[in-house]
Amino acid sequence: MIKKTVFLLFFTLAARYWEDSNFEPYTQQIPGTEVQFDLVPIPEGSFLMGSDESPFEDEKPTHAVKIDAFWMGTHEITWDIFELFLDKNYELALTEEPISELVDGLTRPSIPYLDMTFGMGKEAKPAVGMTQYGAIQFCHWLYLKTGIFYRLPTEAEWEYAAKAGSETQYFYGDDPELLGEYAWTAENSPESTQKVGQKKPNPWGLYDIYGNVMEWTSDQYDPNFYQNSPKENPANPAEKLYPRVIRGGSFKHNSEEISSTKRYVSDPKWKQIDPQIPKSQWWFPEAPFLGLRVVRPLIPPSPEEIQAYYTQAPISDY
Amino acid sequence: MKNQNTRRDFIKTSALVTGGVLASPFVLPGAYAATENHLKLAVIGCGGRGTGAVFQALETGHPIKLVAMADAFRDRLDTSLKPMLDKYGTEKIDVPEERKFVGFDAYKHAIAEADVVILASPPGFRPSHFEEAVKQGKQIFMEKPVATDAAGIRKVLASAEEAKAKKLNVVVGLQRHYQNNYRETIKRIHDGAVGDIVGGQVYWNDGGVWVRERQPGQSEMEYQMRNWYYFNWLCGDHITEQHVHNIDIANWVKQSYPVKAEGTGGRAVRTGKDHGEIFDHHVLTFTYEDGSVIHSECRHFPGAANRVDESFQGTKGKVYLSAGNHGVLTDWKGNSIYTHDRENNPNPYQQEHDELWAAIVKGEYKFADAENAAKSTMTSIMGRYATYSGKVMTWDEALNGTVDLFPEELSWDALPKILPGDDGYYPHAVPGKTKVI
Numbered sequence: 001m002i003k004k005t006v007f008l009l010f011f012t013l014a015a016r017y018w019e020d021s022n023f024e025p026y027t028q029q030i031p032g033t034e035v036q037f038d039l040v041p042i043p044e045g046s047f048l049m050g051s052d053e054s055p056f057e058d059e060k061p062t063h064a065v066k067i068d069a070f071w072m073g074t075h076e077i078t079w080d081i082f083e084l085f086l087d088k089n090y091e092l093a094l095t096e097e098p099i100s101e102l103v104d105g106l107t108r109p110s111i112p113y114l115d116m117t118f119g120m121g122k123e124a125k126p127a128v129g130m131t132q133y134g135a136i137q138f139c140h141w142l143y144l145k146t147g148i149f150y151r152l153p154t155e156a157e158w159e160y161a162a163k164a165g166s167e168t169q170y171f172y173g174d175d176p177e178l179l180g181e182y183a184w185t186a187e188n189s190p191e192s193t194q195k196v197g198q199k200k201p202n203p204w205g206l207y208d209i210y211g212n213v214m215e216w217t218s219d220q221y222d223p224n225f226y227q228n229s230p231k232e233n234p235a236n237p238a239e240k241l242y243p244r245v246i247r248g249g250s251f252k253h254n255s256e257e258i259s260s261t262k263r264y265v266s267d268p269k270w271k272q273i274d275p276q277i278p279k280s281q282w283w284f285p286e287a288p289f290l291g292l293r294v295v296r297p298l299i300p301p302s303p304e305e306i307q308a309y310y311t312q313a314p315i316s317d318y
Numbered sequence: 319m320k321n322q323n324t325r326r327d328f329i330k331t332s333a334l335v336t337g338g339v340l341a342s343p344f345v346l347p348g349a350y351a352a353t354e355n356h357l358k359l360a361v362i363g364c365g366g367r368g369t370g371a372v373f374q375a376l377e378t379g380h381p382i383k384l385v386a387m388a389d390a391f392r393d394r395l396d397t398s399l400k401p402m403l404d405k406y407g408t409e410k411i412d413v414p415e416e417r418k419f420v421g422f423d424a425y426k427h428a429i430a431e432a433d434v435v436i437l438a439s440p441p442g443f444r445p446s447h448f449e450e451a452v453k454q455g456k457q458i459f460m461e462k463p464v465a466t467d468a469a470g471i472r473k474v475l476a477s478a479e480e481a482k483a484k485k486l487n488v489v490v491g492l493q494r495h496y497q498n499n500y501r502e503t504i505k506r507i508h509d510g511a512v513g514d515i516v517g518g519q520v521y522w523n524d525g526g527v528w529v530r531e532r533q534p535g536q537s538e539m540e541y542q543m544r545n546w547y548y549f550n551w552l553c554g555d556h557i558t559e560q561h562v563h564n565i566d567i568a569n570w571v572k573q574s575y576p577v578k579a580e581g582t583g584g585r586a587v588r589t590g591k592d593h594g595e596i597f598d599h600h601v602l603t604f605t606y607e608d609g610s611v612i613h614s615e616c617r618h619f620p621g622a623a624n625r626v627d628e629s630f631q632g633t634k635g636k637v638y639l640s641a642g643n644h645g646v647l648t649d650w651k652g653n654s655i656y657t658h659d660r661e662n663n664p665n666p667y668q669q670e671h672d673e674l675w676a677a678i679v680k681g682e683y684k685f686a687d688a689e690n691a692a693k694s695t696m697t698s699i700m701g702r703y704a705t706y707s708g709k710v711m712t713w714d715e716a717l718n719g720t721v722d723l724f725p726e727e728l729s730w731d732a733l734p735k736i737l738p739g740d741d742g743y744y745p746h747a748v749p750g751k752t753k754v755i
Binding site: 083086087089090093094110111112113114115116117118119121122272273274275276277278288316318 | 365366367369370371372373398401402404405491493522523524525526527528560587588590620621623624625626627640641642665666667668
């Protein structure tokens with residue numbers, strides 16, 4: 001890939017946050033348990049989104065985008081955390097203090113009839129197979145547990161964080177041969193997810209940002225979106241159930257299919273073997289390669305906006 | 319009843335009627351052939367699975383109309399109808415008010431309206447629903463398991479014979495029988511690819527299933543019917559409701575049914591008032607007539623390791639199977655004998671309907687799944703009898719068991735036999751004390 005020529009990363013306002021001790025890496029404990037996950041600050045800035053050199057038309061044109069500051073999870077969310085949300089009785093069993101009424105009353109996923117680990121294991125392994133609705137409700141649960149607004153990244157936030165100031169196909173350069181140092185792909189783990197955090201992180205401290213599992217974003221997929229998307233914090237809120245944007249590639253993808261700019265989409269085929277109607281709002285029984293990573297905006301939205309984000313009604317699927 | 323688990327008997331009763339298409343006296347209903355030009359379908363049990371099965375029937379593309387629905391609860395029927403109408407419209411979903419049947423005897427009326435029936439109520443009702451559908455001469459798709467106790471199994475076995483005599487197609491939703499990795503791999507096992515099967519391990523270990531909380535104003539009967547997974551007269555415990563899939567694979571691979579079961583089980587983590595009487599784990603050995611042993615394990619422990627698959631060891635090699643399209647045969651030196659391609663396999667839930675409806679439309683008699691389904695369900699019940707009682711349970715003892723779990727009377731005011739104590743908890747089996755047969 002030819003190196004992009006003009007690119008500037010603007011740290012104008014970000015400098016303020018660097019000085020602010022609140023905008024630092026931190027560990028989020030799940031209250032009352034020993035379960036936790038880490039987040040790193042992603043500074044406010046501008047970057048070039050998309051890739052004019054890509055073989056995929058939907059990544060064009062390259063366009064300048066400004067992104068507000070946020071924290072991002074250093075790792076994909078693992079079953080160790082997700083299962084607390086999945087099963088209230090399990091959460092109760094592992095939590096020392098009583099859980100709040102709000103957490104108690106939250107609508108939980110249907111407990112999957114199938115083994116959603118697909119024999120790949122749970123401990124430190126990414127949680128997989130959840131729908132975008134399930135991923136957002138997981139964030140809702142985190143919010144009720146911690147009081148902190150967590151959500152899925154927008155597609156633009158994801159790409160900005162993955163690139164970490166780079167202009168190349170991968171954050172470390174353009175050589176797919178080196179991807180194995182940073183990612184679990186079809187070349188080094190064709191059958192299964194791997195424990196998170198074993199490979200080298202990107203410059204901003206994000207592990208497994210490529211490969212292992214694909215990661216949910218909040219956006220509807222529109223192949224033409226880049227042609228006139230907003231220049232600041234672009235987002236394409238999802239209104240239709242399919243297709244929605246997923247990023248990062250997985251253990252099922254070859255290195256040529258993975259890059260900072262590659263856009264993947266959700267597929268109704270992943271629910272075809274769900275024997276129930278309506279099909280589950282929570283699970284894709286044939287997407288063992290799909291997971292999530294959370295973000296936290298530095299400046300949270302209003303309580304009304306937070307409420308609206310978490311209470312979007314799921315769309316029936318049949 | 320005598321144990322007749324010989325290899326020969328098994329083959330006669332396995333999923334596909336062997337020897338190809340049998341000459342069939344079954345003639346398409348006059349209505350189909352002559353005037354209305356469609357087959358009439360009824361669904362009994364309008365939960366997610368019954369509704370899903372209707373979709374799969376309609377997705378076969380054959381001229382089918384849903385004409386009647388039956389459920390114990392009106393709200394379940396209405397919830398089921400909405401997505402059907404949204405997707406297929408009134409042309410294919412022709413269920414006016416007078417063909418919506420609600421209550422404990424709704425099934426009889428709905429079955430009478432149809433040429434083909436889907437039986438998808440909680441498993442405790444399957445024996446009587448199947449008996450009625452066979453009596454009325456219908457083609458049948460029914461879900462697994464097919465009973466929850468030995469009395470139910472005996473009824474299903476009798477109806478299975480009658481269905482054969484009447485040449486009624488019966489497909490049972492043990493969908494691994496319609497899944498390519500199982501078909502291709504087990505065919506090779508039966509052809510001797512790994513020698514004689516001397517042992518195996520079958521698992522359904524995961525976090526459990528849904529719970530429906532008790533609502534104000536519910537009678538005890540309504541509560542149990544809503545939260546049916548946790549009551550044996552309705553569900554049969556998860557060893558029967560769920561693990562039957564894996565146990566059935568052991569029987570298929572062994573081409574026979576075990577002669578005895580012994581094991582242990584209990585309630586380790588799922589012990590609440592909402593959790594009825596069923597165990598949360600069962601661990602068993604099933605011994606077959608030739609002395610080979612299958613280890614069976616099922617548990618509902620959230621947070622613990624999951625495993626849902628089947629492994630077997632033969633004299634010349636080993637077998638690995640799972641619903642995730644695994645089908646792997648390896649010799650004892652580690653050389654591959656067969657590896658099923660996991661990509662682009664047909665959806666087995668659709669495949670079972672594609673094959674059933676193709677036979678029905680052509681007027682062929684091809685499917686007699688009920689007997690094997692009854693015997694695999696019986697295997698799981700024998701396992702439950704062993705873990706509940708703590709005793710070694712033989713096939714003949716188990717199949718002739720006389721303990722009847724079913725309520726004396728089915729009505730919303732009638733009391734089921736299992737009732738909560740003053741503290742709200744239900745009594746459950748205690749190994750060493752509980753009488754099961």
